[in-house]
Amino acid sequence: MIDRLATSKLHASLAAGALLILAACGSNTPSATPKTYTGTLTFASFNPFTGPDASFGPEMAAGCIPAAKTINDAGGVLGHQVQCVAVDTRGDPADAVPAAQKMIATTQNLVGMNGPSSDEALATVPIIDRAHLPMFADSGQAAFDKSTYKYFYRLTPPDDAAGVAMAIYAYNKGYRRGAAVFGNDLSSQGNVPNLLSAFVKLGGQIVVNQTLTLDQSSYRTEVTALVAATPDVIFTEADPQTDAAYLSQLQQLHGMIPVVGTQPTVQPPWIKAVSGAIGRSTLSQNFAAAQPYSTSQGPAWEVYNTALLASGSAVPQPDQWSQDPYTETDYDAIIMMALAMLEAKTPDPSFYNAFIPKVVGNAAGATEVHSYKEGMDAIAAGKTINYVGAGGPVAFDQYQNSTGAFELIGYAANGSNPQLAVVSASDIAKLRQ
């Protein structure tokens, strides 16, 4: 009796589950004909605008806004003007999931997005993919190296590749005793495993590996442990306040040790916090950071930078993003989506998504274009295009990842970021796990 009851309950549950799955699938199945759009098309910058990684959002929005400007200046996409909206994930999956659901449900004419970041990617990529919304993630998580999400794209290298680049640079500089000092957030921790293994494979030694609880008032005990381990280089990524407190307390207790950071450590909030805490000259003498290599020159970059600098109040201090590889690729992502819409002859994401890899395909006879306007004219002339963007050429692998080399940059006392070294993609590949 109990068994029968249990069996019938199981059947009922399975039937209900199947119905729910069917209903869910049904609601997400693209229609056979493209949706019709009226009014302005919207691209979202889905990233943290508040919280420990609040610097990520403005960096991303600074790419979308000039892209929208160049598109609109060229007459828009298929008769539509475009706009950017900021969606704050707070860098926390608990906030990001409802933010993604709300964005998808309520944003009018939402046709594509930049993001998510490492902080919220694992939780939100499946939701966004199910909604058939093309996303250009700035997530560095290695979990997406072999992504099978149809609407997921990535133009920047994963965090663990950054860790390898940091190790190679430090080893080549003659450092042999490394200290890993990373925040306990997802974004920071993504760099650690490959950094540690690469530095050891190269012949170095990790003398201390610290995971910092963020935003504590004191890190003196951690600093004392670090000093006792006698490292000759510190590898780091933590939020600006954490690194500022840590490094200033290191300076008080011992004196500065050379620091190699990740890309977030060259973002303006980190630089402002840390240089305010330890002094600009100390920072410029002791600091290098790995970031995706971008030439920050050439015709596409010129178009990007001109539009960026003309953004007015929409992008505060726009010149701070002129050479930021993430902002450049965020810009490129919007341009690529717009060009794919032209190729597909519709802004409907379910239809234009398949054309995204085609606008950067380096097919024989493809016309190289460097702006939305050039691409639009070439498509109108019936040509196959290959968009080479502000961040450089794009070459997607089978997982829709396009990654490349890293550069190590310093911080000059005048605020500029001189290039210190370039680490090639092949050198990184040899040491990645």
Place this chain on the structure above:
Amino acid sequence: MDQLIPAFGFGLITASILAIAAVGFTLQFSVTNILNLAYGDIMTACAFAAYLANHAGVNIWISLIVGALFGAVFSMLLNRFVYFGFVRRGTRLFGMIIVTIAVSLIIQNLLLAIFRPTFFSYTASQGPSYHVGSMVFTASQLAIMGIAVVAMVCVHLLLTQTQLGKAMRATATNPGLARSSGIATDQVIDAAWLVSGALCGIAGVALVLNTATFSETTGAAFLVPIIAAAVLGGIGQPYGAMLGALTIGIAGEVAAALISPSYKDVVAFVILIVVLLVRPQGILSEIAAAKEVAA
């Protein structure tokens, strides 16, 4: 193990800041029965007030006084024009907690709107370093510890040696009876907000001197240890808050030295939970129990 004594010294610095903040926090609760979760954000606002003075060329220690004055006046006005209205309408403890959370968010977002999402630092030297055994302190840290000691002595003298202090204690224990006995409880409550607000301001500036940089969320991130110290000592009990601050401050640093920095907060809060299991009212509290009965 050789890092234990330096860690104890570093714990004293954290405990000093925590003690100033926790005593102010618990004083507010004991006299007014308001668990002010906007306290951390008021600390940040005070740090910004001191920052403005400091960047206008004022010495950092004078700026600290500016921060304390700002905290005193701001806290008193906040109570008079926001919190008191709810208290008068009979809003219960839980309702008031929600109101203070709302105030916390408002302050944080106002600071964000005014100062933009970036980081700030004072123009201040840490001064020379001094070795006390294997412990190392900068002049600025010694000053912070000195300020904490002076503040604690002043609070002790206020509560035990002055008419105002006695009136505060009477109001804390039984406001109705205090009023019936001729104590002007409204003025006593104003005074309590002024004093606790000044402590809040000092703690905010001292915190930023310690972290070297700050943003609109700095004080809020420090609120949890403040509440932990206050609860550990017995919420509403200033001497308990001092003891709680010492325990939380030192336990965190010692745990970081002995176990791992990742367990810094964990160990401090395990101690909190263990103490509360053994002594639910906190280490020193009598007032907390009385408040629970009244609520």
